[in-house]
Amino acid sequence: MSEDWSYQVRVNLADEAAKLARKDPENPGLQPLKDILSRHNAKLRNQLDAFSDYVASAEREGQHDFPLYKWTKAVIEDPAKIEKHSKAFSIHVGGEEVYDKKVADALEAEIQPLVGGPLVTRLTKHDSNPAHNPQAPAQYR
Numbered sequence: 001m002s003e004d005w006s007y008q009v010r011v012n013l014a015d016e017a018a019k020l021a022r023k024d025p026e027n028p029g030l031q032p033l034k035d036i037l038s039r040h041n042a043k044l045r046n047q048l049d050a051f052s053d054y055v056a057s058a059e060r061e062g063q064h065d066f067p068l069y070k071w072t073k074a075v076i077e078d079p080a081k082i083e084k085h086s087k088a089f090s091i092h093v094g095g096e097e098v099y100d101k102k103v104a105d106a107l108e109a110e111i112q113p114l115v116g117g118p119l120v121t122r123l124t125k126h127d128s129n130p131a132h133n134p135q136a137p138a139q140y141r
Contacts, residue, residue: 006098012122048085071140
């Protein structure tokens with residue numbers, strides 16, 4: 001059944017690379033990663049920025065349509081989680097947050113050699129199977 005799931009590749013970037021990716025994504029210091037992303041029609045999306053956008057949308061449009069609002073708001077107000085998520089990036093391919101396993105596998109294979117270098121500190125691949133994804137803690141449901 002795994003072929004029915006969608007996938008997403010995520011990277012954690014080194015401190016300086018994360019700052020560049022958020023503030024100056026065209027910076028030449030990011031070139032090795034930018035080259036790979038370009039070949040896959042992909043872009044980085046910072047997790048902290050995505051969480052902040054989600055909270056802003058919920059506050060603007062009404063929290064009832066945003067089931068993860070309370071949990072996400074708690075994350076963006078926690079200094080330790082701000083630090084963690086400011087270095088975490090999801091990779092969107094062709095404007096999509098999730099994509100086919102073959103696409104994810106190819107992207108993962110190309111990025112893998114960068115892990116441990118000056119740009120990428122961690123590389124993970126996630127699927128959309130709810131059993132493999134965290135659920136909101138009881139206090140945020």
